[in-house]
Amino acid sequence: MENLPEGSLAVCVAGQMKYMSGQIFYKFRQSSDFWYLTGFDEPDAAVILEKRSSSPRGYYMRMFSVGTDTAKEKWDGARTCQEDVVQFFGADEAEPISVFPAVLRNLSAAASRVYFDLPKGYKRTRAVTPKSFLKYLSPSGGASRKEYDHLLDSLGNLKPEPLAPEVARLRAIKSKYEQEVMRQAADISARAHNKTMRFTEPGMAEHAVAAHFEYLCARDGAQRPAYVPVVASGPNGLIIHYTSNNQLIADDEMVLIDAGCEYNGYASDITRTFPANGSFTPEQATLYNAVLTVQKQLVSLCTESSGMSIIQIHWESCNLLRKELERIGFRFVLGAGTLDTLYPHLVGHPVGIDLHESSHADRNAPIKKGMVITIEPGIYVPPLPEFPKAFHNIGIRIEDEVLVGEKHPVVLSVNAPKEIADIEGSCQGLLGLTAF
Numbered sequence: 001m002e003n004l005p006e007g008s009l010a011v012c013v014a015g016q017m018k019y020m021s022g023q024i025f026y027k028f029r030q031s032s033d034f035w036y037l038t039g040f041d042e043p044d045a046a047v048i049l050e051k052r053s054s055s056p057r058g059y060y061m062r063m064f065s066v067g068t069d070t071a072k073e074k075w076d077g078a079r080t081c082q083e084d085v086v087q088f089f090g091a092d093e094a095e096p097i098s099v100f101p102a103v104l105r106n107l108s109a110a111a112s113r114v115y116f117d118l119p120k121g122y123k124r125t126r127a128v129t130p131k132s133f134l135k136y137l138s139p140s141g142g143a144s145r146k147e148y149d150h151l152l153d154s155l156g157n158l159k160p161e162p163l164a165p166e167v168a169r170l171r172a173i174k175s176k177y178e179q180e181v182m183r184q185a186a187d188i189s190a191r192a193h194n195k196t197m198r199f200t201e202p203g204m205a206e207h208a209v210a211a212h213f214e215y216l217c218a219r220d221g222a223q224r225p226a227y228v229p230v231v232a233s234g235p236n237g238l239i240i241h242y243t244s245n246n247q248l249i250a251d252d253e254m255v256l257i258d259a260g261c262e263y264n265g266y267a268s269d270i271t272r273t274f275p276a277n278g279s280f281t282p283e284q285a286t287l288y289n290a291v292l293t294v295q296k297q298l299v300s301l302c303t304e305s306s307g308m309s310i311i312q313i314h315w316e317s318c319n320l321l322r323k324e325l326e327r328i329g330f331r332f333v334l335g336a337g338t339l340d341t342l343y344p345h346l347v348g349h350p351v352g353i354d355l356h357e358s359s360h361a362d363r364n365a366p367i368k369k370g371m372v373i374t375i376e377p378g379i380y381v382p383p384l385p386e387f388p389k390a391f392h393n394i395g396i397r398i399e400d401e402v403l404v405g406e407k408h409p410v411v412l413s414v415n416a417p418k419e420i421a422d423i424e425g426s427c428q429g430l431l432g433l434t435a436f
C-alpha cells in the first residue's frame with residue numbers, strides 16, 4: 001500500500017470452488033494473490049485495502065467472508081466468524097460477503113484509483129446468456145462473466161488497473177517467514193525423493209512410484225502436490241512434461257522424478273534422476289556427472305552480488321553444458337548436434353506460492369536477495385547418429401530450489417540426494433533408509 005497513490009483501493013477476491021463434473025468439486029485451493037494478501041483459506045471472500053494515511057497502518061483493511069451459518073456448516077464444515085477475521089487475519093473490519101458490492105460502490109465513489117484483476121481475456125458483456133453454459137466458455141473456468149460485470153458496475157467510473165504486477169513485486173522477495181515455510185515444503189519433498197529412491201525397483205510401474213511420492217508428502221502434512229509429478233523411466237525422461245506415468249520401469253534404466261508438494265500455500269519443485277536398480281552404469285554416471293558439475297556451478301551464481309539475471313544464468317548453463325558434453329565425447333560442429341536439441345528448456349524460474357512465479361517477473365533483471373529460484377539444467381539425448389551412442393535415450397535433469405543470498409546461495413532442497421554416492425546409498429537403503 002505504501003507504493004500506491006493516496007486514495008487508491010486494492011481489491012482482491014478469493015478463489016472459487018472448481019468442479020470436476022456436475023457438483024463434484026475439487027479440493028479447494030485459495031487463489032495465490034488473495035492468499036498472499038490475507039492468509040485466509042476460504043472461498044467466497046474478498047478484501048478491500050484502502051490507502052488512507054490517517055490510519056495507523058497507512059491503510060484500512062476490510063475483509064468479506066461467508067461467516068458462520070449453522071445449516072451450511074453442517075455440510076461444509078466450520079467457517080471463520082467475522083470477529084475472528086479481525087482477530088486472526090488482521091482486518092480492521094470484517095463483514096459478510098453479501099455486502100461486498102455495496103461497500104465497494106461506496107468506496108469507489110470517493111477513490112482516485114482502483115487496482116483489481118479481471119480474469120484473463122475478460123470482456124464486459126451485457127448480453128443475457130445462459131449462465132451455466134457461459135461458465136464453461138469462460139477462460140477462468142470458474143466465475144461467470146456476469147459476476148464480474150456486477151463487480152465492475154460497483155466501480156462506477158473507475159477503470160480498474162492491474163493489481164497482479166504490484167503484488168508480484170512483493171511476492172518475488174520472500175520474507176523470513178516465507179523462507180521458513182518454503183524450506184519446510186522443500187524438506188517434505190526432498191525426504192519423499194530420498195525415500196522414493198529406496199522404494200523404486202525395476203519392474204515397478206511409474207504410477208506406483210508417483211503414488212508413493214505423493215503418499216509420503218501427504219503423510220508429512222502437504223496439502224497437495226504442487227504439480228502433476230513426472231515419473232519418467234528410460235526414454236520417457238526425454239519428454240520434459242511426461243505425466244502419463246503409465247510405463248513399467250526396466251532394470252538398466254534411469255528414472256527421472258520431477259515432483260514437489262505444496263505446503264501451507266508454498267510450492268516446492270525438485271527433480272532427481274537415479275538408476276532404477278540402484279547402481280549407475282559407467283555411461284549413466286558419466287552423463288550424470290556432467291550435468292551435476294554444471295548444476296553445482298550454476299547454484300553458486302545464485303547471489304545478489306553476482307549481479308546476474310535468470311537469462312544470464314541460462315546462457316552460462318548453455319556454455320557450461322557445451323563444455324562438459326564436449327569433454328565426454330559430444331561434438332558441436334556447425335549443422336551437427338546442437339545444444340538446443342539436448343537442452344530445450346530454460347535453466348530455471350522463480351518459485352513461491354505459484355510453482356512458476358514468472359508471469360510478472362522480469363527474467364532479465366538481476367536476481368535479488370530473498371528470491372527463490374530453481375536451477376534445473378538437463379540433458380536429454382535422442383537416439384540420433386550425431387550424438388554418442390552410449391548416451392542415447394538417457395534423460396537427466398537435476399533441479400534444486402535456491403534461496404538467493406547476498407553473497408551465498410542457500411539450497412532449500414538440500415535433503416534430496418544428488419551426489420552419485422548418496423543416490424546409490426539411498427537406492428540401496430544404506431544407513432537404514434527405509435521406503436516408508
Ligand SMILES: [Mn+2]
Nearest residue numbers: 269374376399
Ligand atoms: Mn521447475
